[in-house]
Amino acid sequence: MKRKQPSMALGFLSGNRKSAIQNLKWLGLSVFAFALVVAGAVGEAQQAKVARIGYLTSALDRLNPNRDAFRQGLRDLGWIEGQNLQIEYRYAEGKNERLTDLAADLVRLKVDLIVTTGGTATNAAKQATRLIPIVFTQVGAPEKQGFVASLARPGGNITGLSNIAEELSGKRLELLKEALPKISRVAVLWDSATGGHSSKSTEEAARLLGVQLQILEATGRNDFDRAFEAATKGRAGAMTVLSSGVFHTHREALVGFSTKNRLPAVYDHKDYTETGGLMSYGPDVPVLFRRAAIYVDKILKGAKPADLPVEQPMKFELVINLKTAKQIGLTIPPNVLVRADRVIK
Numbered sequence: 001m002k003r004k005q006p007s008m009a010l011g012f013l014s015g016n017r018k019s020a021i022q023n024l025k026w027l028g029l030s031v032f033a034f035a036l037v038v039a040g041a042v043g044e045a046q047q048a049k050v051a052r053i054g055y056l057t058s059a060l061d062r063l064n065p066n067r068d069a070f071r072q073g074l075r076d077l078g079w080i081e082g083q084n085l086q087i088e089y090r091y092a093e094g095k096n097e098r099l100t101d102l103a104a105d106l107v108r109l110k111v112d113l114i115v116t117t118g119g120t121a122t123n124a125a126k127q128a129t130r131l132i133p134i135v136f137t138q139v140g141a142p143e144k145q146g147f148v149a150s151l152a153r154p155g156g157n158i159t160g161l162s163n164i165a166e167e168l169s170g171k172r173l174e175l176l177k178e179a180l181p182k183i184s185r186v187a188v189l190w191d192s193a194t195g196g197h198s199s200k201s202t203e204e205a206a207r208l209l210g211v212q213l214q215i216l217e218a219t220g221r222n223d224f225d226r227a228f229e230a231a232t233k234g235r236a237g238a239m240t241v242l243s244s245g246v247f248h249t250h251r252e253a254l255v256g257f258s259t260k261n262r263l264p265a266v267y268d269h270k271d272y273t274e275t276g277g278l279m280s281y282g283p284d285v286p287v288l289f290r291r292a293a294i295y296v297d298k299i300l301k302g303a304k305p306a307d308l309p310v311e312q313p314m315k316f317e318l319v320i321n322l323k324t325a326k327q328i329g330l331t332i333p334p335n336v337l338v339r340a341d342r343v344i345k
Helices: 008-048 065-076 096-108 119-128 165-179 200-209 221-233 245-249 251-260 270-275 285-300 322-327
Strands: 051-057 085-091 113-117 134-139 158-162 185-190 212-217 238-241 265-267 279-283 316-321 342-344
Touching (some): 051 096, 051 285, 065 285, 085 096, 113 119, 113 285, 165 265, 165 279, 200 212, 221 251, 251 265, 270 342, 279 285, 322 342
Parallel strands (some): 238 265, 316 342
């Protein structure tokens, strides 16, 4: 019996079936390829997203180790300017009255976060926004200035790193007294624009040391001459300069006055002693700025400032400039000199 050959119709259907299966395979490959393209495009878009932050300071010097330390800290965490990060720098150039407008400008730009240096810049940012996260550096007593509810629980849109300036001001007077045991009257230069930071700690230390203080107020460079004249008339035997962004910006003028009048002075930052000041005692500030980068990184990745406790410095530096001591005719006692972390000769 002859086997029946498949009909033309069956062959036709069989051919269509193979073609359909082949088409489905190609369609599947096309869909898969399309999905890869879309996924790649989404990934590139996510990588291309650039964070935009503001940097607000009263400083004059645009190229300084603190800013460089902050940028290096960001680079270490993968934030590269020009790639995934844009920083809007705003400098008041020693004129605190400009900070309000500069802060408002950053808010108008809708930056993702604002980094501030010092209490005056932080206050300007605080007044400009209650929504944009703010990370401060070099702020003394941030809870007393109303920036945070407490150090452990900031509670708002502001957090950062304190320099415990108020607490250390008394310690600086102690060091000054140890270096000059015979001094009985000390001029205290302070900037009332710093808000909560005052000379309270210095006054408490003065009572214990039996030293009389002459409080001199200066909020800008134009106030220096008047303050210096008062210190000279008041026969101050030494001077302590409290923490202030304006003072730091014009540190050459302060150090110049001290040297010219042979007035031993202690400062809060090693930049002063490197400029020619006699003594400085305070935190390692570049370290604070590198730590600030960690706060920025956390917030850009979704953390809330309210949940990030304010950090306080753990390392402090005593720097003594022996060249200046010799210039003003002063001999630093060995018991003070041996405690110095750095001696400039």
